[in-house]
Amino acid sequence: MKIVIVGAYGTMGSYLANAFEKEHEVVRVGRQSGNIQVDITSPESIEAMYKKLGAFDALICTAGPTYVGPWKNLTDATFRKGVDGKMMGQINLVLIGQHYINPKGSFTLITGAVTHEPQRNFANASAANAAVEGFVKGAAIELEKGIRINAVSPGVIENSPQYFPFFPGEVPVTMQQLEYGFRKSVFGANTGQVIRLG
Amino acid sequence: MKIVIVGAYGTMGSYLANAFEKEHEVVRVGRQSGNIQVDITSPESIEAMYKKLGAFDALICTAGPTYVGPWKNLTDATFRKGVDGKMMGQINLVLIGQHYINPKGSFTLITGAVTHEPQRNFANASAANAAVEGFVKGAAIELEKGIRINAVSPGVIENSPQYFPFFPGEVPVTMQQLEYGFRKSVFGANTGQVIRLG
Numbered sequence: 001m002k003i004v005i006v007g008a009y010g011t012m013g014s015y016l017a018n019a020f021e022k023e024h025e026v027v028r029v030g031r032q033s034g035n036i037q038v039d040i041t042s043p044e045s046i047e048a049m050y051k052k053l054g055a056f057d058a059l060i061c062t063a064g065p066t067y068v069g070p071w072k073n074l075t076d077a078t079f080r081k082g083v084d085g086k087m088m089g090q091i092n093l094v095l096i097g098q099h100y101i102n103p104k105g106s107f108t109l110i111t112g113a114v115t116h117e118p119q120r121n122f123a124n125a126s127a128a129n130a131a132v133e134g135f136v137k138g139a140a141i142e143l144e145k146g147i148r149i150n151a152v153s154p155g156v157i158e159n160s161p162q163y164f165p166f167f168p169g170e171v172p173v174t175m176q177q178l179e180y181g182f183r184k185s186v187f188g189a190n191t192g193q194v195i196r197l198g
Numbered sequence: 199m200k201i202v203i204v205g206a207y208g209t210m211g212s213y214l215a216n217a218f219e220k221e222h223e224v225v226r227v228g229r230q231s232g233n234i235q236v237d238i239t240s241p242e243s244i245e246a247m248y249k250k251l252g253a254f255d256a257l258i259c260t261a262g263p264t265y266v267g268p269w270k271n272l273t274d275a276t277f278r279k280g281v282d283g284k285m286m287g288q289i290n291l292v293l294i295g296q297h298y299i300n301p302k303g304s305f306t307l308i309t310g311a312v313t314h315e316p317q318r319n320f321a322n323a324s325a326a327n328a329a330v331e332g333f334v335k336g337a338a339i340e341l342e343k344g345i346r347i348n349a350v351s352p353g354v355i356e357n358s359p360q361y362f363p364f365f366p367g368e369v370p371v372t373m374q375q376l377e378y379g380f381r382k383s384v385f386g387a388n389t390g391q392v393i394r395l396g
């Protein structure tokens with residue numbers, strides 16, 4: 001299976017790329033790293049990425065910029081970081097990528113626990129994540145040729161200890177749990193699901 | 199109680215305005231109707247609306263444009279209708295309005311059943327609604343001075359029969375159920391809730 005990982009040089013993406021390349025052809029896509037790059041906030045950049053990639057079987061996205069910071073700094077302008085990044089970036093990966101992915105292929109997007117369990121400083125992520133989860137449900141009944149779509153929603157992950165102070169009392173999700181969540185989407189038969197971890 | 203209704207000349211807003219004005223001061227805000235108008239896709243227009251309104255106790259929004267149409271027409275451009283309208287329009291009503299609303303005031307936003315029960319043609323609404331619901335949860339733990347925020351999520355409503363064909367088998371929500379949903383948010387003590395109807 002040819003698996004494209006967008007965000008492949010980040011904490012989650014690099015772990016998944018290493019895990020999946022043992023059995024599959026993995027194509028790593030970064031924002032500023034690697035041979036194939038994409039700026040997910042730009043539909044033109046996404047289209048260019050797909051033209052370079054050629055046909056593929058699964059796309060995993062672990063990239064999703066949002067604004068993290070004090071509520072008092074949240075304005076239309078700061079909120080757009082998550083809108084154009086984690087939300088529309090991932091939605092456009094699907095809207096454009098549906099024309100490039102192989103039949104029976106799958107898209108697996110990244111959301112996060114703050115969708116349902118809010119934390120201070122993360123209202124932008126709560127909204128962007130939720131939007132992606134809503135989109136996943138809406139898209140699952142529209143995509144044709146057996147193409148599937150799911151989201152993986154982890155809590156704070158063990159390899160990102162810098163975020164622990166933002167998530168008091170939350171047991172970190174292990175990298176193996178994260179891998180298994182993506183396995184369930186990529187290699188299973190589900191569609192329109194939000195796979196919650198932790 | 200001084201209650202502002204944004205979308206007061208639409209099917210839902212006009213019903214709610216008539217129902218609540220029996221016991222409260224209702225200020226009707228329309229997009230192109232009434233003495234006070236707002237274009238919720240413009241933060242500047244929202245700011246100008248609040249300056250005209252003066253202090254108030256509750257804001258209800260029933261306005262929320264989204265793109266409704268075939269999946270094949272869904273692109274970044276068409277998707278932005280719901281992003282800038284139902285999503286950021288309502289989020290900006292809160293981000294800006296928090297500086298104008300009275301202590302212990304409330305915001306009640308509108309989402310819809312397609313967040314969780316998708317229908318063809320409504321993927322943009324699924325995403326925009328979900329974003330608003332995620333924002334409501336994130337905002338509820340950040341708003342100060344006892345200010346509350348909830349969303350009301352109706353299915354197709356009885357007074358909009360033009361939408362019935364899009365919602366096969368869905369029992370229409372009565373206008374009274376809709377009113378009661380908003381009553382729960384405006385006059386109750388809950389915050390961070392999505393009040394599902396039907």
